[in-house]
Amino acid sequence: MESIHNGTMSSNGNAAVQITNNDNNLKNNSPFNNSIWKANYVENSQQQQQQQQQQLQSKDSLTPGGVSPARKQQGMGPPSSIPQQQQQQQQQQFSFTNPWNKNDTVLPQQTYNYAMDEDMLESFKRRKSSLVIPPSRARAPNPFEFNFQYQAFPQQSSQQGINNNSNSNPYSYQQYQQHQLYNTHQYNNPNLMAANGNNNSRFFNQQDFHRRQSVAASQFYPSTNTSNISNNTKSMMNSPNSVSMQSNNNNIHSSNTYLPTATPTNTSNNNIMVNNNNNNNNNNNNNNNNNYNPNSAITASFRRLSAYPTTGISSTIPSQQQLLRKGSILEASPSAAATAQPIVIPTMKKVNFKKDLKPIINPTPKFRRASLNSKTISPLLALTRNLITTYQLCSPDFTYKPSKNPKRVLTKPSEGKFNNGFDNVNSDYILYVNDVLGVEQNRKYLVLDILGQGTFGQVVKCQNLMTKEILAVKVIKSRSEYLNQSITEAKILELINSKIDPENKFHFLRMFDSFIHKNHLCLVFELLSNNLYELLKQNQFHGLSLPLIRLFAKQLLESLCILKDNKLIHCDLKPENILLCSPDKPSLKIIDFGSSCEETRTVYTYIQSRFYRAPEIILGIPYSTSIDMWSFGCIIAELFLGIPIFPGASEYNQLSRIIDTLGYPPNWMIDIGKNSGKFLLLNDDDPNDFKNKFRLKTIDEMNKTIMNNNDKNNVRKEEPGKQYFKWKKLPEIIKNSRIPKPIQNNPKAIEQELLNRDCLINFLKGVLNINPLERWTPQQASLHPFITQQLFTGEWFPPGSNINTVYRQHHQNQDQNQSENYVATNQEQPQMSGAPAQEQAEPMLGLSSSSSSIISHNHDNINIIDNNTQGTHSVQDGGTTSREFNKLSIEEQTLASTNL
Numbered sequence: 012m013e014s015i016h017n018g019t020m021s022s023n024g025n026a027a028v029q030i031t032n033n034d035n036n037l038k039n040n041s042p043f044n045n046s047i048w049k050a051n052y053v054e055n056s057q058q059q060q061q062q063q064q065q066q067l068q069s070k071d072s073l074t075p076g077g078v079s080p081a082r083k084q085q086g087m088g089p090p091s092s093i094p095q096q097q098q099q100q101q102q103q104q105f106s107f108t109n110p111w112n113k114n115d116t117v118l119p120q121q122t123y124n125y126a127m128d129e130d131m132l133e134s135f136k137r138r139k140s141s142l143v144i145p146p147s148r149a150r151a152p153n154p155f156e157f158n159f160q161y162q163a164f165p166q167q168s169s170q171q172g173i174n175n176n177s178n179s180n181p182y183s184y185q186q187y188q189q190h191q192l193y194n195t196h197q198y199n200n201p202n203l204m205a206a207n208g209n210n211n212s213r214f215f216n217q218q219d220f221h222r223r224q225s226v227a228a229s230q231f232y233p234s235t236n237t238s239n240i241s242n243n244t245k246s247m248m249n250s251p252n253s254v255s256m257q258s259n260n261n262n263i264h265s266s267n268t269y270l271p272t273a274t275p276t277n278t279s280n281n282n283i284m285v286n287n288n289n290n291n292n293n294n295n296n297n298n299n300n301n302n303y304n305p306n307s308a309i310t311a312s313f314r315r316l317s318a319y320p321t322t323g324i325s326s327t328i329p330s331q332q333q334l335l336r337k338g339s340i341l342e343a344s345p346s347a348a349a350t351a352q353p354i355v356i357p358t359m360k361k362v363n364f365k366k367d368l369k370p371i372i373n374p375t376p377k378f379r380r381a382s383l384n385s386k387t388i389s390p391l392l393a394l395t396r397n398l399i400t401t402y403q404l405c406s407p408d409f410t411y412k413p414s415k416n417p418k419r420v421l422t423k424p425s426e427g428k429f430n431n432g433f434d435n436v437n438s439d440y441i442l443y444v445n446d447v448l449g450v451e452q453n454r455k456y457l458v459l460d461i462l463g464q465g466t467f468g469q470v471v472k473c474q475n476l477m478t479k480e481i482l483a484v485k486v487i488k489s490r491s492e493y494l495n496q497s498i499t500e501a502k503i504l505e506l507i508n509s510k511i512d513p514e515n516k517f518h519f520l521r522m523f524d525s526f527i528h529k530n531h532l533c534l535v536f537e538l539l540s541n542n543l544y545e546l547l548k549q550n551q552f553h554g555l556s557l558p559l560i561r562l563f564a565k566q567l568l569e570s571l572c573i574l575k576d577n578k579l580i581h582c583d584l585k586p587e588n589i590l591l592c593s594p595d596k597p598s599l600k601i602i603d604f605g606s607s608c609e610e611t612r613t614v615y616t617y618i619q620s621r622f623y624r625a626p627e628i629i630l631g632i633p634y635s636t637s638i639d640m641w642s643f644g645c646i647i648a649e650l651f652l653g654i655p656i657f658p659g660a661s662e663y664n665q666l667s668r669i670i671d672t673l674g675y676p677p678n679w680m681i682d683i684g685k686n687s688g689k690f691l692l693l694n695d696d697d698p699n700d701f702k703n704k705f706r707l708k709t710i711d712e713m714n715k716t717i718m719n720n721n722d723k724n725n726v727r728k729e730e731p732g733k734q735y736f737k738w739k740k741l742p743e744i745i746k747n748s749r750i751p752k753p754i755q756n757n758p759k760a761i762e763q764e765l766l767n768r769d770c771l772i773n774f775l776k777g778v779l780n781i782n783p784l785e786r787w788t789p790q791q792a793s794l795h796p797f798i799t800q801q802l803f804t805g806e807w808f809p810p811g812s813n814i815n816t817v818y819r820q821h822h823q824n825q826d827q828n829q830s831e832n833y834v835a836t837n838q839e840q841p842q843m844s845g846a847p848a849q850e851q852a853e854p855m856l857g858l859s860s861s862s863s864s865i866i867s868h869n870h871d872n873i874n875i876i877d878n879n880t881q882g883t884h885s886v887q888d889g890g891t892t893s894r895e896f897n898k899l900s901i902e903e904q905t906l907a908s909t910n911l
């Protein structure tokens with residue numbers, strides 16, 4: 012049976028706290044849905060506890076013996092059967108009050124049926140919360156303010172019998188006593204007295220008498236020795252002579268040339284020290300001593316009033332020995348003498364400057380909080396980092412166990428639909444914080460948080476319960492198509508980790524483990540940091556600096572070289588799949604091999620995320636590792652621009668953006684592309700113009716084709732794409748991109764930046780070559796001056812490339828040769844087992860150059876073929892169009908360029 016996390020409150024699920032009661036059964040009734048921060052916490056909670064219990068019981072009755080979804084969602088197990096009467100009893104024992112603000116005390120009056128006046132109720136509430144505020148945590152009163160609320164207190168208390176601990180309110184006493192202290196301080200400070208218009212005659216009225224009571228603070232705190240102090244306290248409250256320095260002493264005021272070294276931080280100081288002046292030290296001492304109550308002095312532990320800071324003043328506070336004076340009545344009393352020790356008369360401090368007479372103003376923050384060692388800490392710390400301590404101070408019953416934290420759901424949607432309610436409608440496993448994945452002893456992973464979500468499943472941050480290592484676990488959807496593809500991902504990663512890059516040098520994600528949990532394949536990876544998309548987002552979609560881009564590009568090219576050498580295609584390179592190893596270092600790793608394949612087994616035709624999709628994939632021609640180089644080029648351009656260079660809203664829009672920026676694909680590609688007819692038409696204007704043999708369909712033509720071939724109600728129409736850049740051609744887009752702020756006023760730096768941009772343009776032209784046969788390989792790109800930082804002279808051709816071919820792209824003969832080459836190298840590839848049947852049956856080649864007539868003469872035919880040959884591989888079009896860079900407008904680009 013799952014443990015029941017009642018009485019547990021959480022603000023975020025990660026760091027929750029638990030208030031427990033000694034009675035275990037009570038745990039079943041505590042309201043963890045209530046926020047601890049709500050002032051009416053207890054009030055609501057007691058009602059809600061009952062309601063919730065009833066609700067859950069009724070829901071649970073629908074799922075006999077099991078845990079209802081409502082309970083599971085709240086991290087609860089099956090309901091326990093506590094008799095209602097017992098529950099109510101327990102609920103009354105359990106309460107929580109806001110300890111810091113008297114006004115926020117939240118127990119409702121109607122909860123208590125006792126006949127109580129306000130003070131009694133107040134003290135009762137505080138006892139209920141087990142909260143006795145020690146002096147060091149009391150609120151600091153304003154020494155210049157007298158609150159009349161306290162005037163009546165001593166009489167009232169004495170009538171009620173303040174020695175009755177159960178009815179006393181320590182907090183009120185404390186406040187009252189503090190006011191006394193301040194008054195005492197005030198009377199002994201002639202400056203303050205003058206300021207307040209006090210005169211001696213007023214000292215003796217009844218109210219002032221009470222206010223002038225100068226007793227050890229501890230006597231009002233029953234928390235230490237309540238039985239002993241009660242009588243003393245009572246007598247002192249009522250006796251006009253008790254410990255009253257002011258009552259018999261005008262000389263005090265002559266002490267204005269001396270100030271006691273003790274500050275008013277200590278009530279005991281006030282009792283004794285203020286009367287010590289040079290002129291009549293002894294007399295005053297005697298007077299005071301006559302009024303001194305030995306019992307109280309001995310039994311009371313002289314606590315400091317915490318209204319004052321505890322640091323830096325300890326030397327000024329007299330010890331208990333100091334307070335037991337020589338020649339006092341203590342000496343005459345044998346019992347007192349037994350414990351009494353000689354008193355050292357406190358030293359006095361000479362007043363040399365006017366500033367020495369300045370009152371010491373309480374520097375303690377108004378809403379301070381206490382830590383366990385009675386040091387004051389800020390409210391922020393008390394309610395965040397020290398929250399557990401704060402609760403412990405509030406209630407001794409409070410305990411905290413992270414394992415009992417409520418389970419915060421991480422998966423959306425979180426409603427169970429499949430797999431016995433474990434999976435949601437998308438076949439994603441419904442993950443909770445503190446779930447444990449895996450069952451084997453050293454392969455159990457505690458779920459901590461969600462890291463990301465993708466087509467194949469969710470990635471969560473986990474801790475290996477045995478090794479305590481923090482890792483990332485990818486929980487694959489339970490559907491077979493995702494499972495099969497993810498097995499391939501695991502196999503490829505295993506191959507890379509163990510054979511291709513055993514020394515972990517080439518920036519590939521490391522996989523540590525894999526297991527099945529509730530029908531879900533779980534892949535355990537090393538934990539990485541932000542992905543590059545998140546990095547750009549953090550940078551407000553402003554491009555990164557060229558040196559940083561270079562660092563990233565170098566590492567990516569190293570990885571791509573290894574992949575090419577091993578004939579592996581990643582097939583889904585994008586900023587989201589490139590992760591920083593740690594947030595503060597520019598080292599990165601490539602993740603997500605879920606779409607990867609061997610170059611000799613290119614089964615799927617619908618691959619790559621749209622923005623990073625190579626033209627050969629859009630056109631539907633066989634592909635190779637060069638599609639990764641295309642994605643790489645898109646990523647580098649995006650890192651520079653801050654937003655994707657080809658943010659296509661549809662495949663057609665993607666192709667049209669590519670054509671706008673880089674020109675038309677060579678004829679041979681269109682000729683053999685299975686999808687060419689979808690997006691392109693023969694250019695009828697001049698059949699002999701081989702250079703412009705094809706043209707992109709217009710939006711209207713696209714929509715007509717779409718309407719002819721699809722359900723008219725269920726079709727997404729093409730619309731003119733949003734223009735993100737003012738310029739269309741690659742060199743212009745790069746050149747006119749925003750100049751980074753730090754160098755905007757530095758002409759030399761701008762000049763250098765523009766030279767670097769020329770180099771980048773040349774680099775991007777090479778890797779974003781539409782023609783996959785001429786596109787640079789990663790090995791070639793690694794030698795470019797943009798990477799090597801060698802001098803860039805304006806032109807660069809990779810070693811071994813045929814310069815002539817670069818300039819003869821659209822020549823018919825060239826097309827013919829390249830088409831034949833391409834067909835030959837990619838023909839009759841073996842099909843991967845488990846691939847979709849239609850894909851296996853379909854030859855990888857589409858239209859040969861001779862079949863291009865089909866495009867011009869029979870569009871419908873082509874479209875039928877296209878419809879049939881759509882791969883069933885994961886659809887990667889979703890999601891990315893709504894990315895946040897959409898917020899950026901073309902105006903920014905315009906602005907940036909005018910800055911140049």
Ligand SMILES: Nc1ncnc2c1ncn2[C@@H]1O[C@H](COP(=O)(O)OP(=O)(O)OP(=O)(O)O)[C@@H](O)[C@H]1O
Pocket residue numbers: 462463464465466467468469470483485520536537538539540541542583587588590602603605
């Ligand atoms: N090892 C890791 N460490 C930290 N975060 C990770 C890790 N692996 C993945 N992520 C995060 O999870 C997100 C999704 O991961 P991944 O791309 O592997 O899932 P997917 O389902 O294959 O996604 P896609 O839709 O791209 O195919 C990543 O973008 C990344 O932010």
